[in-house]
Amino acid sequence: MSEEFKQKLKSYSEGTLSGQEKEEVEREMLKMEAYQEYLEQLTELDDQENSELGRQPLPTEGGLKPGREKKIIRRGKWKARFMNAWTVISAFLILAVVSSIITAVFYSTGERSETYSDVAAAALSVSRPNETVHLSTGQNTFFSMDMNGQVVRTIGDEQVTAGEMSVNMLLGWARLGQIDRLDRNAGNGSIFYYPLNKTINNQGADREEWNRLEQLPEGTVAEATLSLNRLFTVDELLKQFEHRNLQLLWFAVDSGPYVHEAVVTTPLGFPYHPQWRKVDMTVISSETEKRGWFTRTFSSVSQGPSVEEFGDGKLRGDYFMKTLYLLEEHPSITSRVAPFIRLKEAIPYLEKNGIKLYGVVVTGPVKELLKLKEEKWISNLRVGEVRLWNWRDRER
Incomplete structure (x- = not known):
């Protein structure tokens, strides 16, 4: 002044x-x-x-x-x-x-909302055995979007809620991502043993798990993680279960040297039922309904590619690779949901060596799981969650 x-x-x-x-x-x-x-x-x-x-x-x-x-x-x-x-x-x-x-x-441009939710769901399904999520999206002000959904596990014929998953986006960058589990011990049974690692003696743990399975009541169903005595192709492993009264859930894939060294606690794999994205679906019918002067609603029915129940190993493997490429394109989302998977090592290894399996997660009646004890191609079993009978027979 x-x-x-x-x-x-x-x-x-x-x-x-x-x-x-x-x-x-x-x-x-x-x-x-x-x-x-x-x-x-x-x-x-x-x-x-x-x-x-x-x-x-x-x-x-x-x-x-x-x-x-x-x-x-x-x-x-x-x-x-x-x-x-x-x-x-x-x-x-x-x-x-x-x-x-x-x-x-x-x-909305380029269907980014759907793509980001697909990436988050795929990151969960390839890194968490027997876990899937269907995410809903909600756009906010100030350039952010929330993705939320229930994480479910399959035990017998029942879909069991395992927790809640949420991811917060700021434009194309994932700021926050977390999974709140209802049971902190859920999924702890999904531990595999790599078949070519001769330094690990798991016979004692394996015997204890079989004894635990034998003590369960006959009228129950259970989830089981099976380690294999050698590497299988997808088709070879599918044929092993063709005439069994069990449901395949998830395959553990040999994804590089880092899984050869010890017990595999952070496996990489894919679900038995492919998690098709919208771009993979075929529209078989659609309908447009006019409401009011300027409003129209559009509905459609789509289906994914048909997959043989105990076959189409190449189709399954190719889609798994396609999923990994998608995750590689969106590292911020992948790192929030599954920070422990090593795509930079896994993708070149799989491109060179192909898809080979060293483990599988299955579910079914306890009495049917006990029949696997005599199978020489199974090196180890770990029992997961158990539920009362809720089963529809699949044996042919």
């Missing part, structure tokens, strides 16, 4: 300014709160001097009435505060509207 303007404010408080000069000063006071605070200090000082001298302030010729200066100051302050608050609120509302439009356009 210049000394010249300070002098004008002092003259204004003393009432010695002309009418035009007073109007100019008042306009400036309404705009600039710093000037108003300075004038308030001057008027308070005058009040203090009058109080000490025991006299009442009197208006001078052409001056303001007592208290008029303070009213103008207060009015100017509140007007300035109101305008500042309104400016901030208006800017926030405009930003919210604009960001909502940009968010909607971004996630």
Whole structure:
């Protein structure tokens, strides 16, 4: 604030300014709160001097009435505060509207919303044996989107809720991702032994698990993780279960040297039932219904490629590789859902060596699982979750 303007404010408080000069000063006071605070200090000082001298302030010729200066100051302050608050609120509302439009356009362009949810679901299904999730998406303001869904496991013929999965996106980047499990021990049975590793003696653990299985009531179904005594192709392993009253759930894939060294606790594999994406589906019927003047609803029925129940090993393996390529394209989502899978090592290894399996997760009646004890191609069994009978026979 210049000394010249300070002098004008002092003259204004003393009432010695002309009418035009007073109007100019008042306009400036309404705009600039710093000037108003300075004038308030001057008027308070005058009040203090009058109080000490025991006299009442009197208006001078052409001056303001007592208290008029303070009213103008207060009015100017509140007007300035109101305008500042309104400016901030208006800017926030405009930003919210604009960001909502940009968010909607971004996630709808190129079906990004569906692609991101497919990536998150695929990352779970290839890294967590016998776990799948169907995610719903919700767009927010400020360029973010939430993906949420229930994680389920198959025990017998029952879909069991294992927990909740959520991923938060900021445009194309996954900011947060977590899985909240209902049972912290669920899935701990999904441990495999690599068949070519001769340094691990798992006979004691294997015998204990078979004993546990034998002690379960006959009227129950269970989940079981089976390690194999050699590497199998997908078709070879499928044929081993063709005439058994069991349900295949998940295949553990030999994905590189890092699974050859010890017990495999972070396997990479794929579900028995392929998790087809929208781009893989074929529309077999569609219907458009008009509602109101400008509203139409579109519905369609789609189906994925047909897969032989105990065959089509190449189709299954090719789709698994296609899924890994998709995960590689979206590292931020993959790392949030499955930070322990090593795609940079696994993909080149699989491209060179092909799809070979060293383990499988199955479910079915306890009595049917016990029949596998005599099979020489099974090197180890671990019992997972157990449920009361809920089974539809599959044996042919």
